[in-house]
Amino acid sequence: MEVPAFVETFDPVYAGVILFTVLVVSEMVYARMTGGARFEAADSAASLAMGFGNLVSKLLFSGLLAVWFVFVYEHRLFDIGFAWWAWILAFVLDDFVYYWSHRFAHTVRWFWADHVVHHSSQHYNLTTALRQPWLNPLTLKFLWLGSALILLGFHPAMIAFVGSLNLIYQFWIHTEAIRKCPAWFEAVMNTPSHHRVHHATNPIYLDRNYAGVFIVWDKMFGTFQPELENEKCRYGIVKNLGTYNPLKISLHEWWGIIDDMRHARSLRDAALYLLAPPGWSPDGSRATSKQLLAKWQARQASQAGQPPAEAAE
Secondary structure, three states: OOOOOOHHHHHHHHHHHHHHHHHHHHHHHHHHHHHOOOOOOOHHHHHHHHHHHHHHHHHHHHHHHHHHHHHHHOOOOOOOOOOOHHHHHHHHHHHHHHHHHHHHHHHOOOHHHHHHHOOOOOOOOHHHHOHHHHHOOHOHHHHHOHHHHHOOOOOHHHHHHHHHHHHHHHHHOOOOOOOOOOOHHHHHEEOOHHHHHHHOOOOOHOOOOOOEEEOOOHHHHHOOOOOOOOOOOOEEOOOOOOOOOOHHHHHHHHHHHHHHHOOOEEEEEEEEEEOOOOOOOOOOOOOOOOHHHHHHHHHHHHOOOOHHHHHOO
């Protein structure tokens, strides 16, 4: 099967670097002129450093990933090819797989240790989109993320290409400069408003809106939360780092896992420190997102004079 030349030679993400640069500078100018976006020099510098490190990581691990994906493709179930409809189907299915991968990245601590890097900024602007992890292959997500579609019969180059388009789409939604898009667009697509919710640490917003491109996945699987006028987004992570050091940003949660496992009192506890949701602890001294939401709902109910049971509904 002949692979289209542009697929083998053109990576949309690398080509998008110039566009990313222009948009970041434009947003900075807009922020200075209107106050409609917020930047902090040290925070933005840390995000850019993380983005550069992510590119280096991809170059270092690209050979390993290519070997694995070629191996999977050799055992494919069907030959889907490069017809026009295959590109559309691949893009939609890749976004569906991304939704579930992203959801696991928030609900399984092993994956969160990698993904937390992207959420560690307390600011929300286009440089935040570039705050990416360095050690993604160590999570072994590549063994199934993308592999399922390749096993089905989509060519690895096609999956890599549509995956890059997905990432490019997600760049522009990391901004406060755009408040709302047209209603029809908000109903179907991921937007800055939807993604601000995803990056917020307000209990009602935690672990919501996992979509990459199509917000419909969240609406289908019960994880959608609209941005509320009376609940301003607070960005970052539940326990903010208080550092701009790229090494600490990259490694802090991995080190936290190692430290917790060292002090685990049983193999079960050690396993759950890896596989339970972030915030889990055997003695309940910490709180997961669901527990934080339940406490917030109980407080809201108490303030409204309602019984706690109603707050949990």
